[in-house]
Amino acid sequence: MVPFSFAPLAFGGHSLLALRNGALFWPARQALLVADLHFEKASWFAKRGQMLPPYDSLATLADLSAVVDALSPREIWCLGDSFHDPKGCERLPAAAQATLRSLTSAARWTWITGNHDAGHDAGLVDRCGGVVVDEAVVDGLVLRHEASARETRPELSGHFHPKLRLRVRGRNVSRICFVATPTKLILPAFGALTGGLDVDHPEIIRAVGPGAEALIPVEDKLLRFKVAA
Numbered sequence: 001m002v003p004f005s006f007a008p009l010a011f012g013g014h015s016l017l018a019l020r021n022g023a024l025f026w027p028a029r030q031a032l033l034v035a036d037l038h039f040e041k042a043s044w045f046a047k048r049g050q051m052l053p054p055y056d057s058l059a060t061l062a063d064l065s066a067v068v069d070a071l072s073p074r075e076i077w078c079l080g081d082s083f084h085d086p087k088g089c090e091r092l093p094a095a096a097q098a099t100l101r102s103l104t105s106a107a108r109w110t111w112i113t114g115n116h117d118a119g120h121d122a123g124l125v126d127r128c129g130g131v132v133v134d135e136a137v138v139d140g141l142v143l144r145h146e147a148s149a150r151e152t153r154p155e156l157s158g159h160f161h162p163k164l165r166l167r168v169r170g171r172n173v174s175r176i177c178f179v180a181t182p183t184k185l186i187l188p189a190f191g192a193l194t195g196g197l198d199v200d201h202p203e204i205i206r207a208v209g210p211g212a213e214a215l216i217p218v219e220d221k222l223l224r225f226k227v228a229a
Helices: 041-046 056-071 094-105 202-208
Strands: 006-011 012-017 024-027 031-034 075-079 108-112 129-134 137-140 139-143 155-157 162-168 171-175 178-180 184-186 213-218 221-226
Touching: 006 178, 006 213, 012 213, 031 137, 041 178, 056 094, 162 213, 184 202
Parallel strands: 031 075, 075 108, 108 129, 139 155, 155 184
Antiparallel strands: 006 012, 012 024, 024 031, 137 139, 162 171, 178 184, 178 213, 213 221
């Protein structure tokens, strides 16, 4: 049995499956989509004097490996900011590099560039395998890092690390979530050290427009919450 719960999600004329950990599975293509891995974020901060536990990349890779082992996807799409900066790949510890190279060689792996890992010159030069593109159109779905308010086609993206904050039984609760409209679907950050932006933040509303919902996969269904514009 696959050790993950899936919630069915119809989007852009396709049947998808949302995972509680923020990944998205596309059964018809046997494709796995993740956003905002932010490999080597801790080491980037450490070089600037802010010391953080240096295990974020290994933790993210362990979570990603578990999903890949369970689903055996033929395609893997990373929707930008996979590394926290253009040199993040070369700072990966040897064990993390070996794990990542094993993953990228086992499937058709595509890195979509984001604002962190694109860089100003060469961008992602060595990324431990896979191919790099700025964006892609796959079976009618636009795959890019940051949602475009001008895009009218169905679009999958990341960038904002959306989270929903709720008050439940007198306690404040925060959960990663997908943000959806009929033509926009923003994935939460998959990385272990990423933080999050409230779903009603003006930048998210600007990108997706009014009428958005926050989606939280629970067991085999989606909990839906209206996002205040």
